Amino acid sequence: MTKVDYNVRNRTAVIAFEAPPVNSLSYALRAPLLEALERAARDASVDAVVLIGSNGTFCAGADIREFGSPDVLRGPTLWTINTVLDEMKKPVVAAIEGVALGGGLELAMSCHQRVALSSAKIGLPEVKLGLLPGAGGTQRLPRLIGVEGALNVMMSGEPLPVALFKGSPLLQRVVDADLVSAAISVAEEAAAAVKEGKPLLRARDLPVREPDLEALCQFARNTAKTAFKEYPAPLAIIEALQVGAAKGFDAGQQEEFAQFKKLVDSPVSAALRHIFFAERAAQRIDDLPADTKPRAVTKVAIIGAGTMGTGIAINFLNAGIEARLLELNQEALDRGVQRIREVYEGQVKKGKLDAAKLQARMDLLKPVLSYDAIADVDLAIEAVFEDMGVKQKVFAQLDAVLRPGAILATNTSTLDVDQIAAGTKRPADVIGLHFFSPANVMRLLEVVRGAKTAPDVLLTSMTLAKKIKKTAVVSGVCDGFIGNRMINQYFAQAMAMLDEGASPEQIDKAIERFGFAMGPFRMGDLAGNDIGWHIRKRQYAEGTLKRPQVVADRLCEMGRFGQKTGAGWYDYKKGDRQAYPSAIVAGVIEEVRKAAGQPVRKLADAEIVDRLVYALVNEGARILDEKIAQRASDIDLVYLMGYGFPIWRGGPMHYAESQKLYAVARRMRQFGEQEGGDANFWKPAALIARLATDNRSFNGGAA
Secondary structure, three states: OOEEEEEEEOOEEEEEEEOOOOOOOOHHHHHHHHHHHHHHHHOOOOOEEEEEEOOOOOEOOOOHHHOOOHHHHOOOOHHHHHHHHHHOOOOEEEEEOOEEEOHHHHHHHHOOEEEEEOOOEEEOHHHHHOOOOOOOHHHHHHHHHOHHHHHHHHHHOOOEEHHHHEOOOOEOEEEOOOHHHHHHHHHHHHHHHHHOOOOOOOHHHOOOOOOOHHHHHHHHHHHHHHHOOOOOHHHHHHHHHHHHHHHOHHHHHHHHHHHHHHHHOOHHHHHHHHHHHHHHHOOOOOOOOOOOOOOOOOEEEEEOOOHHHHHHHHHHHHOOOEEEEEOOOHHHHHHHHHHHHHHHHHHHHOOOOOHHHHHHHHHHEEEEOOHHHHOOOOEEEEOOOOOHHHHHHHHHHHHHHOOOOOEEEEOOOOOOHHHHHHOOOOHHHEEEEEEOOOOOOOOEEEEEOOOOOOHHHHHHHHHHHHHOOOEEEEEOOOOOOOHHHHHHHHHHHHHHHHHHOOOHHHHHHHHHHHOOOOOHHHHHHHHOHHHHHHHHHHHHHHOOOOOOOHHHHHHHHOOOOEHHHOEOOEEEEOOEEEEEEOHHHHHHHHHHHHHHOOOOOOOOHHHHHHHHHHHHHHHHHHHHHOOOEOOHHHHHHHHHHHOOOOHHHOOHHHHHHHOOHHHHHHHHHHHHHOOOOOOOOOOOOHHHHHHHHHOEOOOOOEO
């Protein structure tokens, strides 16, 4: 509940505000906060004011839900409050604990002085939402800590410990305890100074001391154009700062507001705000009983000491959780342990880890050679070969030895989790935990909920994902779950366009210019083309893959599995990961085209991009309709975190909404109707057709 308390202590008004959980500056908080400040200004019994959050944090910033809506400018705005603080005749001291981020730090900088707990953190993270600090942050911060420091704070967007700013005009005092008393003391000193005729300390009145302003800002621009070329916010920050430094505070604030308005309406900021909320929404499981409690997990076992198994183990070691690595062969086990040690040694060399932490993590690793040695673990994750028979054998062993209440998880990327669970006597304890390779680097974790998975097993998995610093998305059971089911359609279109006349390099370059980290053919070569081949052979046998991918199969038959064999869709040179167009591959493609008798044409890059992206979107819509995914934003997270979809476009489902679903559906039909088109493939999913007709979006709002 939002509230603002007003108490007077020895002629100092202590205004304590609260808007759980992080005191966001929504209209519901701004209005009573302004009233309290105006009351203090009128109150004859008050000489000074202390502003503090009443729930252990100062303020985490603006209410992001208001951005892009009329409420962001609903009076009183934060700009209004900060102007009132500037005009106060009585000193106002901000007492900072927890965090002061974004608008929260801007509020604090508008106060005359600031006192902070040594444990507090401050920052201006707006750049991560495609914005700039829009309530004076680009103007006050350089006046308090200098231009270079201000640029570093705003460009990084990271929360920073207050110790970094101790001794600067940003902080008058840093204390280890008793924050309110310290703030009152500073306020009383300031009030006494005012009575002696001394002016209040206003950040806006401070000069910007930077003799090489133009050169420094130009250097920052050049860096931003290289490092953040798709993001307009860094350049807007530099522009607003430079105007204010060169022409004065008021001119700078006007420029800041103009830049903020431009950015908040931009597609990049809309995408980044979408991701911000998507990450939080993904943690919610809609039908989980409210009284569900997670199981304790203090010991885990990983079955398989290969690349995936060792990567999974590292996640738990990093989180301080004992990990038992199981292999049935001593040589394979030794290789796995060495692989983990080499990862940590590499981090030590880069200065990311010290020797003591390396040893502490290795001490948590317990290499074992028998299932009996893992009988008491709380969670076991199999990371063995992607074959149903192999995995069922592992689960039979786990079922036989693990204690009651232990969770049995499979790292399968495509196989039926329910079929795996059915082979045990405890299907309620079985879940899919699909890590992405390299498992110790990739943030995404697909948590695959089986038909009989117990609610507390699901909650435990989501809770544990957060502990090991993964972004977890819940998926239902289907072939490939969310990510790989969709990528199958993406690859299917890539293969179809090969048949129609495009080359692997044209397709890759087109989608990479759109913003993907890697095109489909380079991705296949990196992951290993034999992995997809193994899955295709299973799908051919099951009859679920109707159209053979002849070129891809032919290359695999030739042993062209990608970078690891020095040849795949591209050729590779020893010690060189660069992909070189292959005359052999071009010959195979030409041979297959001739055998099929299909006419060849030139494909425009725009068509290539739309077909690849909309293939993802169409399958994503089917996944939503089938309740495999809870929400469209979950699908976006899967593709942003696991498949290299460009962050600034917000994920495939968000991107489709930005293009309007009616236009997307129309474009799909055009692909199906063109010469050689596959009308069945390009039939818009029922959900897209419904939403397009009703002018609605995936999230339920108007398109």
